[in-house]
Amino acid sequence: MKRKDDRKVGQIFQAALKLVVSKGLSGITMGDISKAAGIATGTLYVYFKSKDELINALFAACRENSVAHSFKGYDPAQPYKVGFKHVWLNILRYRLHNFEEAVFMEQCYHSPFITPETREKASRLAAPYNELLERGKKEQLLKPVDTGLLITFLVGSMNELVKQTHYHGTTLTRTRINTTFDMCWDALKS
Amino acid sequence: MKRKDDRKVGQIFQAALKLVVSKGLSGITMGDISKAAGIATGTLYVYFKSKDELINALFAACRENSVAHSFKGYDPAQPYKVGFKHVWLNILRYRLHNFEEAVFMEQCYHSPFITPETREKASRLAAPYNELLERGKKEQLLKPVDTGLLITFLVGSMNELVKQTHYHGTTLTRTRINTTFDMCWDALKS
């Protein structure tokens, strides 16, 4: 028998992401995805019970991927600001290099595709970010305000920066990156 | 266009916005919109040539509305920070009270519905924001960095704040608002 091929899920995900960026979450069809993935439409249903499930699975995978990247190489032993900047850069790098994933996830935010379960699962993955910011507050380096608010700044500014970079074609020089980081740090630092 | 018509366009827009929040931009149909607006499907086509046109018109209307709100009561004669905060609060208030519009506009960002023309028209409306920030730089109150970057912080953080407020049900106290403004100001101020 033919073994279920795990690489195929990857192909499907890649195809879906590419399509979401070019046609929007609303515009993609199972036919498009299968064609882009180089498989038959029916094959999609071997791996995912429905379009909904496919989208949810992709969302979960992106989310996990994103979190995993954020803390790659993070060393809690280092001084706070060093570690913080490391993570900040990780996130930025991830969003730039995986722009498609970032766009997809944002599109999912208000879509009826994402089920409450998936949403719930996603928010549980936010824990490491929370901890990072809590630590900053404990070391009295960050403003003693609601962690959610701090994250808001972290994420919100990054989002717009990446979008702008991508769409306005601005090249993200080292200086520009540092400037942005400084602004972010100024916002958060106590 | 008589007044009667305008009222109907308003109903259509309201209906569409409500539906986008609950079902996503992908999920709305002309049938849904007409039903929610209390008119017949065919009547939609009296006011809009197609679904695309309806969405684009709504997008443009929201965008204009948003800009108009931002500068309501803004007095350039006042000291910079006072005026800046005024605008900042206007934007925040707008996004909170017109959450549906905000969601709709975000959903439109990557959708194939919005034509380049509409996009172009929208970005031209950004001029007042640019001017506001340029003035701040001229008065050496804001960091001498790319205006786009400054806007990024302004908008990005606000976006996330509003989303959070809405979804996590946090009440936005005066203190919380001020804290957020301070963070934003800290990020931008030179």
Add this chain to the structure above:
Amino acid sequence: MKRKDDRKVGQIFQAALKLVVSKGLSGITMGDISKAAGIATGTLYVYFKSKDELINALFAACRENSVAHSFKGYDPAQPYKVGFKHVWLNILRYRLHNFEEAVFMEQCYHSPFITPETREKASRLAAPYNELLERGKKEQLLKPVDTGLLITFLVGSMNELVKQTHYHGTTLTRTRINTTFDMCWDALKS
């Protein structure tokens, strides 16, 4: 506006019946039905929410039609056997002339299309038959056995007779009809 056309339901029913006889209940598609009815596929959904609903509605209509025919011209004032034969002939005539309906209803018997509600509704329509046989028992003309059993003979024999007539191409002469009636009567009479 275009008025919903009641004749269209009739066309749809006729088309469906014809197709069930030629291709079996299993083999019919909404596309086939619409084509045979001379309308667009989508139009079917103006009149019926789903294929299931269409089949159930058709079943109910056939059932009603069948019962209505059975007692046409039946006069309770006449001697029992005369009235009984009248009904018997009505049923036979109905089944022969509306062979498609008869086949369709038989096909429905074990199909998952028919909902319990429809089934229930159908069996409630059996009341007149029950009464007819009860009367025969009361007048001591029929065997004093379970009414269900009597109906079994009435219906079962007729069913097979009609099928045979139709498929083997036997012509149903007056003699043959009378012979069959006599057999039926012999079975039921006390």
Add this chain to the structure above:
Amino acid sequence: MKRKDDRKVGQIFQAALKLVVSKGLSGITMGDISKAAGIATGTLYVYFKSKDELINALFAACRENSVAHSFKGYDPAQPYKVGFKHVWLNILRYRLHNFEEAVFMEQCYHSPFITPETREKASRLAAPYNELLERGKKEQLLKPVDTGLLITFLVGSMNELVKQTHYHGTTLTRTRINTTFDMCWDALKS
């Protein structure tokens, strides 16, 4: 065909029959059958070239089984009515105990699955029934009418009786059976 294979064919048939009763002839899929039979879908195609062939084979098998049962223990040497009742009871017993087969065969009647060849083969198996009734006519115990008509009564009444028993949950007491037989005999006897 080894014994092992035959057992598998049996499993397949059993699975198919069970599914036809629960989901109708229209509703069964090769996937369902294979799952219910505890084998892989592909394996079905080792035993049957196609779904059509499977259904036809099953139909033929049921038909043969049915006829075989009918005359089990029948002894032409016995008086006619005794033998006749013996067969009649055999048929009844068969239909009650193999209700699934009976339902399946009825479903097949108007389905496009059954080929003319299968149909032809099936009707050739009716010979013993014909002979039984011919003998009755020759002995002047049965009405001198068309054999087809006689069979019609035999089969038709039995069909309905079995259906009723099954669906209305009536228990078939010995008395009820005898009553029914008497009715049938009354219908046929000269």
Add this chain to the structure above:
DNA sequence: CATGAATGAGTCTTCATTCAT
């Protein structure tokens, strides 16, 4: 203008069948 029935292209999904293992 307003209506909503009619249309048919396009969607998701299923399923008989094939084929690599």
Add this chain to the structure above:
DNA sequence: GATGAATGAAGACTCATTCAT
């Protein structure tokens, strides 16, 4: 032989759009 993943044609159903009233 046995398996079940892969295939793609076909089916039920949706929906933007048109048009008769």
